[in-house]
Every structure is written in C-alpha cells, then in structure tokens.
Amino acid sequence: MMALSYADHPLKVIYAKGQFLYEENGNKVLDCINNVSHIGHCHPYFVMQMNAQNKKLLTNSRFIYDELLTATHKLLKRLPK
Secondary structure (H helix, E strand, O other): OOOOOOOOOOOOEEEEEEOEEEEOOOOEEEOOOOOOOOOOEOOHHHHHHHHHHHHHOOOOOOOOOHHHHHHHHHHHHHOOO
C-alpha cells in the first residue's frame, strides 16, 4: 500500500475554509485528503453543532450516548436494508 507523504515539501497550514487549506506562505490548496470533503472546513452550521456537542460531551464513539444513537438511527434509515 502506498502512503501519501509530503516529506520533501510539507504543508504548513494556518487555517482552512470550505474545501481549501491555506498555507502560511499564502498558497491555497484543495484538500482532497481530510474527512471533511463532504461539508468543507469550518462550515458555520456544523461548527455550531459541534460546539454545542463539545460543551456537553467531548468523546469518540467508544462510548454510547444519546446523540450517537440518534445519529446512528438517522443514518440507518437512509441506507438500504
């Protein structure tokens, strides 16, 4: 398996917005790697939702909590049986 690497010219990202990463040198780079490609970086609605969740509970999916179960059931309804 081949891994993507920036060893020779690593990106030094200072912020991201939408589908782009912005480097300290001013370069704008299309982000095709991170797992936010379907909503973009810093989408206002999702930032608001994530902040609200983080104020209540900041964990991963190793533990069961209501929001995880609700999201799982919503997702399952959209998938074929």
